[in-house]
Amino acid sequence: MDVVNLTQKFALFSECWSPKVVGELNGQYVKLAKLKGEFVWHHHEQEDELFYVHQGTLRIKLPDREVEIHAGEFFIVPRGVEHCPVAEEECQVMMLEPASTLNTGNVQNERTVESLEWL
């Protein structure tokens, strides 16, 4: 295990909505993703999901409200809660979730990433 520099890791890829694994602890993955545009509404049955914004602004639509997460802030989406990430401009996000978590949760579509790449 080496020290992981977020800025350096984000420089290694450009595609959006394609999480890369950069660490693992206690059965969870640390993932980095660039997000731009609107994702799909979904939820994770058994997994809480943490979104930490490294650069830019991420909005997460929730059933009853919407949160805005800026650089240096995080938000945890509890298991079972429907959510839809949206980013007007590209943002860089570090996520924490169980290694078993599928990015689109209960939904399977063209946005679903089945095999995760380590960076």
Place this chain on the structure above:
Amino acid sequence: MDVVNLTQKFALFSECWSPKVVGELNGQYVKLAKLKGEFVWHHHEQEDELFYVHQGTLRIKLPDREVEIHAGEFFIVPRGVEHCPVAEEECQVMMLEPASTLNTGNVQNERTVESLEWL
């Protein structure tokens, strides 16, 4: 659950080596701590521990080497590995570890924090 702003949370306390809980996911706590000086050598039998540096520089002594973690970087200490955090100047660190984790791991001394405060 609200959005957590790390800078704002760190402004709420000044003591060092006294982790505060700012989030929980999948049985793990997100903790913030200010560190200055040298901690104690210890390990965690069953828990991997992530250190993300928000401000300053953290060094972690390991049995065979030493790592230096700067702002915007993280390092994961695998379970069972002896380590000793050191900070020449005060640094601000976000940690991720199972809710059951004791800060001094297998060691119990005056640095041990038994009851964790939520911020």
